[in-house]
Amino acid sequence: MLLLILAYLGGALTILSPCILPVLPFVFSRADRPFARNGLPMLVGMALTFAVVATLAAVGGGWAVRANQYGRFVALAVLAVLGLTLLSERVAEWITRPFVALGNKLTEHTGSQDDSVLSAAGLGVATGLLWAPCAGPVLGLLLTGAALKGASVQTTLLLLTYAAGAATSLALALLIGGRVFALMKRSLGAGEWVRRALGVLVLAGVAAIALGLDTGLLTRVSLASTGGIEQKLIDAVRPPPLVQIAVKAGDTLPVEGDLPTLDGATQWLNSPPLTAQSLRGKVVLVDFWTYSCINCIRALPYVRGWADKYKDYGLVVIGVHAPEFAFEKDPVNVIHAVRDLGVDYPVAIDNGYAIWKAFGNEYWPAHYFIDPQGHIRHHHFGEGDYQQSEDVIRRLLTEGGQKDLPGGYVQPNAQGAQAAAGSGDASRSPETYVGYARAQNFAG
Structure with missing residues (x-):
């Protein structure tokens, strides 16, 4: 139970880490839509995908890493298209025209395709494939345990709990961001500019991930931001490891x-x-x-x-x-x-x-x-x-x-x-x- 709490808190702290920056535009791209039908399915898809991918990467060997790399390429392409649709309504209409016709037939009794729970979950899956949280002390502990113990329900549960912690903090940010977005549309009439700015940020996030900045530069910056807090959490739930002790002639050997x-x-x-x-x-x-x-x-x-x-x-x-x-x-x-x-x-x-x-x-x-x-x-x-x-x-x-x-x-x-x-x-x-x-x- 303590390890589950630790995993959850470690995940929640990721919002303080610069490594989360590249995926924030994907999360906020639907901030102006109902949370239950858009934000929540997206975060659930992100958490589940991350837990499965991280488990396979830790215990599945090279084939899992290669498979995930192909998935990342597809996800980058999908999210790049998302960024383009946010930049221009004309581009959005042109790209989505063939899908709208099909979507209208499938969802004519359940609402518009743009508000589909499945499309939001799909966006979450793409985000989960790309999300590479900084391997601070808590995530390092979980991934090491996964590599040592192999595939198990406990391994996936811990990684899912970590992702759930991250999804919780992102959900709070998304709820607040949605209210700010709605306020700006009502009072400033700036909804179109905000949407275009999100499109630019989505494309910037895609570029950052494609260039490896999320696992390179941002990782090095992030370790200094949350590593100390995470290590204190780990020390609070388990005793610190033994340290190396030099023995000199005449020293009494303690009972350990x-x-x-x-x-x-x-x-x-x-x-x-x-x-x-x-x-x-x-x-x-x-x-x-x-x-x-x-x-x-x-x-x-x-x-x-x-x-x-x-x-x-x-x-x-x-x-x-x-x-x-x-x-x-x-x-x-x-x-x-x-x-x-x-x-x-x-x-x-x-x-x-x-x-x-x-x-x-x-x-x-x-x-x-x-x-x-x-x-x-x-x-x-x-x-x-x-x-x-x-x-x-x-x-x-x-x-x-x-x-x-x-x-x-x-x-x-x-x-x-x-x-x-x-x-x-x-x-x-x-x-x-x-x-x-x-x-x-x-x-x-």
């Missing part, structure tokens, strides 16, 4: 929680199913990873090295494979990756993200260090700090009564994709980051 249940794994590799109870008395390293994540791949040589070095001294390493993409949910793919990457310690396939959610994890890779009493004593996110992580393992083993631990630090000297960042190895990896801002270490 207890090892959660591992019952949610959909399959175990290299081991029968393990439980938190069966691991009591052992030092446990839980490594959240996924096989196409380059950061996970680079960390694996160290995790494998720790597992081999300390397995006879009470260390149990568990790899929790939590997929980031749909193809990583295929157990056959995971089995092949585990074999190819030389992972011989237990691996829990967490396709349902049960273990991920039990830990409250948000990162790949993520390492959680558990003492023999089942308490989480340390965590580390991302690559690096390997000596510090090994020091934590040694300290927990010593606290558990182990003596004469092997000295030195693991130095895997991995090659290829598993080589550490900055090692000078320019071998190709299975993953790359898209965007010039990520290209500072690119070799090619």
Whole structure:
């Protein structure tokens, strides 16, 4: 329920964001008409279309993105025609002449075609295909959840709730705008000029979306306008994520929680199913990873090295494979990756993200260090700090009564994709980051 409220409020805040500007002319193009027959169907069509398209884009893969792109081209053409009809009654009459005759036959008992609920809903569908709200903290949270969990009723419901919040704030603006429009027509006789101005704005909105301004310039401007408010809303309904903590010699390792249940794994590799109870008395390293994540791949040589070095001294390493993409949910793919990457310690396939959610994890890779009493004593996110992580393992083993631990630090000297960042190895990896801002270490 809290997540639904958060999604609704996040959507309502979009009216404060410059990213909404390109679609405002489409919404206000019917501000002078009855809200129930025009504004409401249009906003409902917009909300439903956005929810469906966003769900498909998040979980459907490339085919959904391509299909939506074709839909955007059609929507741009439709709305460009709308802008032209607003600019000139003569153009409107010429464009709509063949449709008016058909519309008169279909709606002769229900009212004019211009006031059709279906035409308003169609305009909403076109707007929903083009609307690209800025991915602030709330929408980012929803889209990440959709990508992680896949297609589900909950995914679509959350995105629909977000769109409903946006539609609510737009409806209020439309009701107010309609009254202002009616007042201007009565008192100033400026209805024709307002209609033409809306036509210009509609064409400007079409141009802005066609040029990508709604997902480019306006997005960068928008993040500063509502991001802080959205982040406060998120922090209010869920605890903030764990932060990285540097451990120095002599520092006391705090208790961060207890090892959660591992019952949610959909399959175990290299081991029968393990439980938190069966691991009591052992030092446990839980490594959240996924096989196409380059950061996970680079960390694996160290995790494998720790597992081999300390397995006879009470260390149990568990790899929790939590997929980031749909193809990583295929157990056959995971089995092949585990074999190819030389992972011989237990691996829990967490396709349902049960273990991920039990830990409250948000990162790949993520390492959680558990003492023999089942308490989480340390965590580390991302690559690096390997000596510090090994020091934590040694300290927990010593606290558990182990003596004469092997000295030195693991130095895997991995090659290829598993080589550490900055090692000078320019071998190709299975993953790359898209965007010039990520290209500072690119070799090619």
